[in-house]
Amino acid sequence: MNSLKTLITEKEGEKGYSRQYVKVTDTTENGVVCIDSDLDSNGKFRGITHLLSSVFLPQGYPSSVSHDYLEYQIWDTIQAFASSLSGSLSTRAILEGVGVGSSTSTPLAATLMWLIKDGTGMVGRILFAWCNGTKLDADSKKWRFFADLLNDCALSLELCAPYAVVAVGGSNGTMTSILCVAGVAKSIVGVAGGATRAALTQHQARQGNLADVSAKDGSQETLVNLAALITSLWLLPILDGATGLTWLMFILFTLLHVFANLKAVKAVTMETLNRARYMIILKQFASTKYVASVKEVNRLEPVIMGLIPTEEDVCGYRIKLGCSIKAVASQSIFEKQLAHYSERNFAVIPDPLTKTIYVIYRRDCKVEDMLESYSQAILSAMLSSGYSIMDLDPPLDGDISKALNQLEKSSYWKELRQGLVNQGWNLGQSLLAPGEWRASW
Structure with missing residues (x-):
């Protein structure tokens, strides 16, 4: 009679293979036998699923990524597919506009036009990164959505290019101008989209696996682009010469792209506080003493450009964080206010005349000091305007x-700090994007 004794069990990740190692004892043989629990009628299917998961998902999924990872990736895949199809239609229009297939166009003219387009795009990329680089971390969802909308505008412009050239009598200058504008727009898309993708990847990576999450995201995108390429090879011959149908398909792809992007950025649930998320929390806390949860606030956070101002207008006051003392040195209450904050790592100095609240930081100011100073500036503006807090x-x-x-x-x-901790907000980091000035007093 056989005697079985389980020595050890093991499992590969959360959804991988599981095995048991048992000791078998009978009259003829003593030894350890491995029993693979996945070797059943569904073993082949599980093997394929595990293979696909290891190829396209980060190692340790789902525990190695944030809980919003799957929903975001699904919508991101849809938007990437729609964008690739729209790009195929616009590429055909560009080639037609530069004279591919035309006996009157020379390769040199087309090459020069393309080089000018790339050159203006490079300049646009540098200028945009210079002007907005520090804002991309703070409002990554807003800038991600903005980048995709701008990409749709650039593709629309490229699709219109051949008709514009015909309207002005085949002018190369017109085509070059259109391509330059579209090139600048796409260069901005490249900077904003790439930077915000890095910020979102950092949010999703939860086990020091930033590179793995980024690499698997690239694999997913490559697969989507391959699927879009195959679809384009089938679709473009059908649309050849059918202008109305081409525009109809482009509009449908663009609408799907915008909708999927909106759902994607709305699916992201960040635990770090930027100005927009913190503003939502403070307004609710001021009236109810309740600190909203991470999921609630992210659902309410606006993601459309223009709905998140750089310097919030709170009851008529603008908030300037990390500013120079020069901005407030001429005020009569300057010394008194600094003395009031002699034991603090920050000073909140309002200017009633210009309706501005300046926040000055010491050199050893910590993240929680910045969060407290910002809340103090916001709530004081509300309190002075008649709100009970x-x-x-x-x-x-x-x-x-x-x-x-x-x-x-x-x-x-x-009370506010305790509420933030209880709701799972990360107080070790902030995305308030303060200025770089630091002082000693």
């Missing part, structure tokens, strides 16, 4: 300095 009554004369003193003496930050 927690148990604080607004100053009768609307003096914002009095509002700041009330907040300093209250326990609001202790």
Whole structure:
């Protein structure tokens, strides 16, 4: 009679193979036998699924990535497929516009036109990164959506190029101008899209596997582009010469691209606080003492360009973080305010005349100091404008300095901080994008 004793069990990841190692004892043989629990009637299917998962998903999925990874990747795949098909249609239009197939066009003219387009795009890429590079981390979802919308505009412009050339009598200058504008737009898309993709990948990687998540994202994108390429090989001959049908398909692909992008960025749930997410939390906390959850706030966060101003207008006040003392040195209350914050790593100095709240940081200012200073600036503006915050009554004369003193003496930050921790917000990092000035006093 056989005697079985399980010695050890093992499993490859969360959804990989599982095995048991048992000791078999009978009258003729003693030894350890491996029993593979996946070797059943569905073993081949499980093997294929495991292979595809290892090729296109990060190692250790799903525990190695954020919980919003799958939903985001599904919508990102759809938008990439739609964008590739739209790009195929616009590429055909560009080739037609530069004279491919025309007896009047020379290879030299087409080459020069292409080089000018690439050159202007390079300049546009440098200028955009210079002007907006520091903003891409803070509002990565907004800039990601903006980049995809701008890409659709560039593709639309390229698709219109041949008709514009015909309208002006076949001018090479017109085609060059159109391609240059589209090239600049696409260069901006490249910077904004690439930078925000890196920020989102950093959010999704949860086990120090940033490179793996990025690499598998690239594999997914390559597969999608391959599928779009095959589809384009079938679709383009059908659309050849059918202008109306071409535009109809382009509009449908563009609408699908925009919708899928919106769903993708809305699916991202970030635990770090930027100005937009923190603003939502503070407004709700001011009226209810409740700190909203990560999922609630990300669902309410606007992702369309223009709905997240660089410097928030809070009850008529602008908030400037990490600014130079030069901006406030001429105020009569400057010394008094600095003395009030002598033991703090920041100073909040309002200017009622210009309706601006300046926040100055010490050199050893920490992330939580920045979060507290920003909340103090926002809530003081609300309090001075007549809003009741927690148990604080607004100053009768609307003096914002009095509002700041009330907040300093209250326990609001202790309650707010505890609420943020309880809801799972990451207070070790912030995306408030303050200025670089630091002071000593």
